[in-house]
Amino acid sequence: MARVTAPSGARWDVHRDVAPILQRIVNEAEQRGYRFHKGPRDVPDDWGYSNRPIRGTRVPSNHSWGLAIDIDAQDYPQGQRRKVPPAWLIDLFRAYRWEWGGGWSYADPMHFEFSGTRNDARRMVAMMTATPPPYTPPPTPAPSPLPIRSQIAVGAQGRLVEIAQWELAVISGAQFTGEVGVYLGRVRDAVANLGKILGKPWDGTIIGPDQWAAIDFLYLSKGHQPVTS
Incomplete structure (x- = not known):
């Protein structure tokens, strides 16, 4: 057996294979506002392992194997369906394969028991504790x-x-209306202005290796591959 303790102090002894699952449930439940132990005046009515038969039979209860727990027995007594845990708490237990006793023919709303196999529990714990590979x-x-x-x-x-x-138009917004494909005043002015921005003494009369490198690099920085054909 292994002991599970809620942040509020409630305790259950359960089978070691399901203890990490129950710990996850009670931690999450209390993070969401539920308190299994409600303070100094609360009575110890949260139970786990107990070697006893199912009520009215000789069949061992799942409490005998440490696979069942009771929560807040004073609040959710057996044999009635009016006082039950919050629906979200029941759903939380179900998400981890803990069956609720409140729906049985003889209602036991305090009761939850693990409905999977031992291998199911071990797989679930392995998934809960697995560390994803580093990105x-x-x-x-x-x-x-x-x-x-x-x-x-x-x-x-x-x-x-x-x-x-084309590239000067993209990087500087220059326009070459009436001069497309011809190196005239608009191209000269665009190159000269680019030189001023970059701190280069370009007069705009040529586009050589330095000018091409700057134009292509700035065009590339805009998210475009330099035009090659």
Whole structure:
């Protein structure tokens, strides 16, 4: 047998295989406001192991095996259905496979007994006490390498100019109406302004390795892969 003690001080001796389950139940019940022992004037009416037969028979009670308990017997006497534990408390016991005696033909509303097998109890305890494996975050993927681009200058035309305009529009809000695909004043001004923000002495007349690296990096930081085609 093993002793289970509620935070309020109520005690039950029960089979060691079900003791951790009962401990979990009474702890949760008292966290939710129920008190099995109600203070100095309360009588010791919470019972567990007792080697005795079922009332009126010679059949050993589940109390004899330490698989049954009685709670607050003064409040919930046998043979009546009016004074019963709170419904949520009955449901809490049932969630852990403890059957309530209040629904029997001879009502025993103080009574709860474990209805599973010994293996059921051991599995339940193992699940209750298992420690989940520590969380291991997935490795952070290596950042995508920035593309290597050719230098372009004022007057250039073609795909590289379009890429520069697209990425500059995303990172700075610049617009290139009437100059799409052509390196003219709007591209020059956008590059020069970006240089000012970054503290670089760019006049905007070229987009070389330094300018491309900054434009592509800022575009990547917006959640986009640099345009490559």
